Amino acid sequence: MAMKNINPTETKAWGKLSNHFNELKDVHLKSLFNENSNRKNDFTLNVNDFEFDYSKNRINQETIDLLVELANEVDLKSAMDAYFSGEEINQTEKRAVLHTALRSQSNNEVFVDGVNVKPEIKAALDKIEVFTNKVVSGDWKGYTNKSITDVVNIGIGGSDLGPDMVVESLKFYKNHLNVHFVSNIDGDHVQEVIKDLNPETTLFVIVSKTFTTQETLTNATTIKKWFTQSASESDVAKHFVAVSTNLEKVKNFGIASENIFPMWDWVGGRFSLWSAVGLSISLAVGYNNFKELLIGAFEMDEHFKNTPFEKNAPVILSLIGIWYTNFFEAESEVILPYSQYLSKLAPYLQQAIMESNGKSVDRNGNRVNYQTGNIIWGAPGSNSQHAFMQLLHQGTKLIPADFIGFKQSLYGDVDHHEKLMANFFGQTQALAEGKTKEEAHLDLKTQGKLDEIETLLPYKVFEGNKPSTAILIEKLTPRTLGSLIAFYEHKIFIQGIIWNIFSFDQFGVELGKELAQKNLSK
């Protein structure tokens, strides 16, 4: 049980995929649909409350078979076993990668260095629950004996993006606490957040896995200074808590030891929202909803772990991603949630995906001779239709799109929701089918633009054949959100395995930090 470090381009499957690509690259999605009247069903996977419709991708059954062959040839299964069981798959940092253990609902033990980590996880969750209940109920009092009204999460990267995205996504489920996020070293960001806050009723959650991050420590120091202008040093314990692996540094900062929530080396920052890093989530929506988020992620973990590759949503969609990156040479992927609640999903996934798979040295220490991690971007629809979608429809680049939509809206406004989803489906259809010269010709004729037909016609044609995947979910709940995030986490892992890179370190962010430090000491 271990990862095999195989150059994917040297596999038999890769060679077959290259030949297959030459046969399929010019085939239009419209002909693929015409050839098979059952295509939508054949290429849709139902997983709990999710429907993954990948029929509008430039694939046929042979593509899927060959991609699965590739996954088998690089022994994805053994790598998955190593991932879930706590092996040190983050070899460059000598660490296990166990965000899945944080949300495990099973009684299975998981060992890191011979120690079962499940009891520590349970103890941390209990601490989160007790603390959340105290703050939400108003029993936790500030230094003038008032209850907490505002929470400020101070963190950056994985200690900010995940919690911020989830709190925004679950706004509908929020309680009375106002939750704010401070991340940027830009002092104006801090001032804008604290300017309207009352120190008597504000709780600060400092989140830093390492507790050495310049931004977070600077922001926390500025805020503590602001706080002690009206309160005394001994009041800090009522208003500051911290989440970290670095207990020593947290204590030196002046945080009471009972106010420290644990983090572990075996959880990567960008995969940590399931741990106490998600404390602001629990505070914002209550512990029960936080628990639901974990259960949803666990359900996706179970699907991923136990389903044959052919029917496995994270596996199939990761492989299709490889197909576009390495054969069609697509350079980016766009994330298009048709829900305003998910406006922070794309920035969150940018860190999760790009910090993980933006690597060019393989697991054998050699420079790769093929493409790896893609550029991730996106914004909610329908807004994006009035902004950048032009480039997807008629530009020169091939950009596979993930459309994420919900069958039900949360407030139940049928009229709005029908219009929203009509746009969702309309876009995927327009991208896939396009509009032929003949169709465009007829349109112009019907519009009475007879004398302009010659000049306008070329601009009115849509080539189509633009790939998309529709992820249709019953309803946005903490549970389905948990599953959605876990789905993308597994995609990252699978693609990293196939590309033969280490997905769980991030040395590439260090050089800029060092140089900033040098600039400061000049």
Ligand SMILES: O=P(O)(O)OC[C@H]1O[C@H](O)[C@H](O)[C@@H](O)[C@@H]1O
């Ligand atoms: O949680 P921290 O230790 O403060 O780290 C915060 C962030 O900064 C680092 O530079 C990494 O790029 C991120 O992966 C990490 O999430």
